Amino acid sequence: MARVSLLLLPVLLSVTQARIHRLFLRNETRFVVHLNTFGYFVNGTLEVKLVSLQLPAEGSTDSSTVGFSLARSRVNGVLSYTAEDTETCTLLKSKSDDTLILFTIDPHTRSVEVKSFNEKDSTLTGYKEKTQGKEAGKGEAGKGEAGKGEAGKGEAGKDEAGKDEAGKGEAGKGEAGKGEAGKGEAGKGEAGKGEAGKDEAGKGEAGKDEAGKDAGKEVKEKSVETEVVSVTGKEMYGLKLALIKFKENSYNFTFNITIGAEDQGLYNLNFHNCRNMRPGVLSPYSLNVEIVEKNPAGFLSAAEIPLPRLYISMAAMFLTAAVVWTYTLLKHRYSVFKIHWLMAALAYTKTISLVFHSINYHFINKEGHPIEGWAVMYYITHLLKGALLFITLALIGTGFAFVKYILSDKEKKIFMIVIPLQVLANVAYIIIEETEEASSEYALWREILFLVDLICCGAILFPVVWSIRHLQEASTTDGKAAINLEKLKLFRHYYVMIVCYIYFTRIIAILLKVTVPFQWQWCQEFLIEVSTLVFFVLTGFKFRPASNNPYLQLPQDEEDLEMDEVVTESGALEGISKVKKTSNGRERQRDPAL
Structure with missing residues (x-):
């Protein structure tokens, strides 16, 4: 997966x-x-x-x-x-x-x-749309004035023609023969003029129709023009x-x-x-x-503007904690278990994830979108951090390496459930981050993430509860009461720490987001990161590999301790040394045979 x-x-x-x-x-x-x-x-x-x-x-x-x-x-x-x-x-x-x-x-x-x-x-x-009403009105008025002018010219032409015809009539009376012939020729001429006039008039009407169509096209084109x-x-x-x-x-x-x-x-x-x-x-x-x-400062929302600085600051704090933890492991190397190094790997992975997260938000603010290389690196480290976190918490809850080196069948089933669910939760997180809110898949993956995260948080509590129940039963056994009471006290503290961590990062953080002003919603991420840092520090303090840790001073196995203390009366075994387990490793002590 x-x-x-x-x-x-x-x-x-x-x-x-x-x-x-x-x-x-x-x-x-x-x-x-x-x-x-x-x-x-x-x-x-x-x-x-x-x-x-x-x-x-x-x-x-x-x-x-x-x-x-x-x-x-x-x-x-x-x-x-x-x-x-x-x-x-x-x-x-x-x-x-x-x-x-x-x-x-x-x-x-x-x-x-x-x-x-x-x-x-x-x-x-x-x-x-641009307003065309006034300009269109002016255009129509102009056409009307031009029409009146053309009509006036026509009337004047008719008057001049009437005068010419009257003059021709007076001249026709003097020359009768010529007048009759002239009338015939004139009639033909007038008829020709009439036909020509009709053609010219027809052309004029056609021209007016074409002009009207062109004007209509112009008005139609202007109607889709826009203005700011x-x-x-x-x-x-x-x-x-x-x-x-x-x-x-x-x-x-x-x-x-x-x-x-x-x-x-x-x-x-x-x-x-x-x-x-x-x-x-x-x-x-x-x-x-x-x-x-x-926004004036960039492409980030008001609540996201402080996040790049927040993540890089928290990365510095997690790095400091990881360095101190590594120094502690090197100082007490004889009492260090593999799970201690797993806790160190978790702290360093969390630091790197925060660094990439800060870089990712920086480029989103500047460019409006993430740089793919940085985004991929962030998602990879985020996936590893999530898997390491729940595996480490579950291993500590079972007492693995601290109390025992073999997991029971039901504890193995917890890991078979938590690890695949953590991979699914990280896939859901990546899809949510890279999918538009408006898409139908966004709401589905958001619900999947919430459900899977809830199941994982509940699953890591079961090993702690089982360990507490087992220690309560074992505390009534003769010879083991003091040992098991110390173990019981430690695991009860660890159970309370996990519950508080889940409560602060899942419930209080959401309530904080919906109650503070919009520009202070980054406090949700601040609360989550600070809660995680405090939880890491307290877990490391409780399970530190130090000589003054009351939990790790306890014998790992009571039967082995009894066998180590057996002494013989036989001289043949003189010089045989016994092994004594301490918090600082195994020390060989030479005891003389009785």
């Missing part, structure tokens, strides 16, 4: 690019898709580019049922929508007590209507952005929001298709969206 998890890393790293999100959903039927959660400081920016939204036929899509919502959490760390909000369409809200911006997509009017509630000083930038618009605060309400239809039932648009001083906080960006909220109705859609979230 470890090999499978390592093979998955390059594939997973290509799925997402951290704080620069590229999401593509095909044939999606969820009525609400949680795209992302991000904490914004002053002048933080959100850019959403809807590359493609493919909806069913326009006749089957109701207006005011599709769009985006950007909501500030009413309680920091908790999604702003409660259970009742899932029963009504968020896009149809007419009022809200929280900061909320709605972008309602209307395919029929090719527009995106913006509604804002309790928005104070944030700025929205988008594209809207920027509004602040309450001016957002009622704004209509341009929705571009570039393919059959496919649309796109873009908007950008800059967070103001009074609106900074933790925001949730969601996509809604409220038609799918109706029972028995499934309206599949395809969504391709690009999201870029940024």
